[in-house]
Amino acid sequence: MVEEKGLDGATADKIGEYVRLSGGADLVEQLLADPKLKAVPNAVKGLEGMQLLLKYCALFGLEQRISFDLSLARGLDYYTGVIYEGVLKVDPSPAGSPAKSSQNGEQAMEQGGTVGSVAGGGRYDNLVGMFDPRGKAVPCVGVSIGVERIFSVLEAKFAASKVKLRTSDVEVYVASAHKGLHEQRLRVLNQLWDAGIKAEHSYKLNPKLLAQLQHCEEHQIPLAIVLGDSELAQGIVKLREVTTRQESSVPLVELPDEIRRRLQK
Secondary structure: OOOOOOOOHHHHHHHHHHHOOEEOHHHHHHHHOOHHHHOOHHHHHHHHHHHHHHHHHHHOOOHHHOOEEOOOOOOOOOOOOOEEEEEEEOOOOOOOOOOOEOOOOOEOOOOOOEEEEEEEEEEOOOOHHHHOOOOOOOOOEEEEEOHHHHHHHHHHHHHHHOOOOOOOOOOEEEEEOOOOOHHHHHHHHHHHHHOOOOEEEOOOOOOOHHHHHHHHHHOOOOEEEEEOHHHHHOOEEEEEEOOOOOEEEEEHHHHHHHHHHHHOO
8 A cells, every 4th residue: 555555654554454344233333433434524424324234234134144344345446335245155165075166267165164256246326427428427236246156156066965956847758658659749748738737758759768768867857758559548648756767557637637746745
C-alpha cells in the first residue's frame, strides 16, 4: 500500500488491522462503535447496510453461513455497495486419499475443508448508466457462478463415494426379446407416454436383448418391459426390476398402473 497507493506507513498499518477482521453481527456492532470509523460517514453508511443485511439473513436462518470479511475486495472500478463471494465447504478427504483434480488442473477438493470461491458478485448501481447516453442510474445487483468448478467438485465427490451419477430421467425401457417386434414396442411406448410415464426404447430395428438390458443398467433405468411373441399373444408382458433382475408377468391393460405403483416404492 505504501508503494502502490502512496499511503504513509501508519495509515497502511491501520488498514492492515481492519482487513484482518471477519465475523458476524457482533463484528458490525464493534465497528460501528469504533471512534475512528464513526468519524467517516461512508464507513457508517456501509456498516449500517451490512447490519441490515445480516439481520435479514438471520431471519432466514443463514447467520451461521454468512461471514463479514473486511479483506474481501473485487471490482473496485464498478461495484458501488456490498460485494460477496460464495465459498464451497467440503468434508475433509479421508487420510491418505489424494485430492481430485478437474481436467484443467484445478484442485476440486482440498485436504481440510474448502474449495475456494464458486460464486461472486455485488451491487453496481452505476454500471448500466455507463452505456446510457443520458447516464441514467439503474440499481443493479448480480452474481456469477463457477459452474465448471462446482461440477469438478461433484465429479470428485461421486468418484470418492463410488456412487454413479444418474444422467437419464427415463423410468421404463421397452425392450424386445427377439426380432420382429419393433411395431409392438412402439405401441407400448405410445401407451406409456399417453399415461405420462417417461419411457424409451432402442432405435435399432432388431436390437439384442442383452444389449437392451445392459443399457438399462448403465443408465440406471429402474424398470424394463420385455416383449415376447408368446406373452403378447396372451395380452401380457414381462416387467423387470433392473437392479434385482426379478421379472413378473403384467397384463398390458394394467401396465401403466403397475409401473406407477412400483415407481412409488
